[in-house]
Amino acid sequence: MRKVNIIGSGVAGLSTGCYLQMNGYETQIFEAHNLPGGVCTAWKRKGYTIDNCIHWLVGSSPSDSFYRLWNELVDMKSRKFVDSEEWMRVETPDGRYMRVFTDIDRLEQEMLEKSPSDERLIRSFTGAARRFIGFHLPVEKAPELFGPMDGLKMILGLLPFMLPLRKWVGISMQQYADKCRDPLLKRTFESMFTPKTNVLFVLMTIVWMHKKSAGFPIGGSLEFARQIEKRYLELGGKINYRSRVAKISVKNDAATGIVLASGEEHASDIVVSAADGHSTIFDMLDGRYIDAKTKSYYDSYETFPSYLLVSFGVARKLDDYPREAIVFPEKPLTTDRIPKYEGVMIRVFSFDPTMAPVGKTVITVWVLTREYEYWDNLKRTAPEQYEAEKNKIAEAVLELLEKRFGDVRSKVEMTDVCTPATFMRYTSNWKGSFEGWLWTPKIGLGGLRKTLPGLGNFYMAGHWVQPGGGLPTALKSGRDLAQIICKKDKKKFTTSGF
Ligand SMILES: Cc1cc2nc3c(=O)[nH]c(=O)nc-3n(C[C@H](O)[C@H](O)[C@H](O)COP(=O)(O)OP(=O)(O)OC[C@H]3O[C@@H](n4cnc5c(N)ncnc54)[C@H](O)[C@@H]3O)c2cc1C
Incomplete structure (x- = not known):
């Protein structure tokens, strides 16, 4: 059985572990903290729970393709999700406020009532959101494994959305907000996520909320992460908590295991880092394996604050x-x-x-x-x-x-x-970035590779290889990576679920 050491028990590390276990690999996770979930966490103080993470979980209802993927890791029917009528309310110091309804028609009505002078901008925004209601992200197969037929199928599926995708990924929320006449609407657009995010990211979020597939799981972030930890352990995985990885061992330009900060060494056939990208590349691997594109990200691309x-x-x-x-x-x-x-x-x-x-x-x-x-x-x-x-x-x-x-x-x-x-x-x-790379217009529809140039038996997963971050992204990057590893080992990728 091929052995895999995974660094980090955030959602990406747990997801990688679950899917590799489903496919007959012997995995263990090394986690610096004493809890699963990474940033998807919560803590208790004096009987109160402080939830750090989830505002919305894409794929919380079967109307979205991510639901089926979550259901491979978490028994989704056993979870209760709450949807909200309002995503947020933006209140300016002059006493005015905008309710950002999750229903697109209500949102349009609210914006038109509060900021009639910006009718054209509002209708363009809500019109684009309506257009994306029929858009489904192809989630089943890792894009890295797409053959010509997959590519063709994807292009045909995306064809009706190509122009709007290109248009809205190329504008930031700040640029859109700057066009507003009404300061309240300007503040509203600026406040929907962060101003430098591209508009597509926000439109998709509204669409997911409109379809009631971006709910909050009752019990919160840590409770949700614990469900994935449970699944991983039931699949036979092993988690070593309080085990900070200091170095990735390399021999003949191939990863051979990890070394903990305590000096303990653990050999494996494959190493996956689902931990912070910068410390993986520049500390654990001493910056020896990096290409121009990845370097340019770390030199000049923006992270979430x-x-x-x-x-x-x-x-x-x-x-x-x-x-x-x-x-x-x-x-x-x-x-x-x-x-x-x-x-x-x-x-x-x-x-x-x-x-x-x-x-x-x-x-x-x-x-x-x-x-x-x-x-x-x-x-x-x-x-x-x-x-x-x-x-x-x-x-x-x-x-x-x-x-x-x-x-x-x-x-x-x-x-x-x-x-x-x-x-x-x-x-x-x-x-201290809360979600890895900001998905800005500069990044567009691109992303980073899950491998590093010249280094064999090594992969990365999580929000440092997928701009825009987020929980479904962490889940999918782990799942995609397991497919890539299976393909390389000439194994058929299989999954099971609840
Ligand atoms: C405040 C906040 C709100 C958010 N809201 C949402 C939301 O509403 N919806 C949504 O989808 N997403 C949200 N996100 C983003 C989402 O939670 C993250 O993008 C996602 O969980 C990232 O998972 P990950 O596994 O890639 O990384 P992480 O969660 O960062 O996991 C990495 C793990 O690696 C461990 N690690 C790091 N270095 C080492 C080492 N040297 N040795 C061993 N272990 C190590 C860390 O301790 C951590 O457990 C939010 C995030 C935050 C912080």
């Missing part, structure tokens, strides 16, 4: 508030020298009763920042000042919540501040 997550457990119910609101504080909450993302996201977790004791609520405030170095340095060099900065930001957020909801301060039972330093310590993601 990092973030602060400020959370409160409050002894009161907050049922009547939107699930996600983007608000613009009078003073920026971050220490960013150039505050790019002035809006912060307030999430009220009333929609999931498992997150807080009865009658109580978790509120999280997500503040995007690129100041990962500042937080990391502060934590390492001035721990007292780091704690003081955390307290300062918690206080500023609490003031914001008090103004918004009233009667919060006296009800706070739990406060938690996660900084980019926390996120990097637990997930090792480069620059």
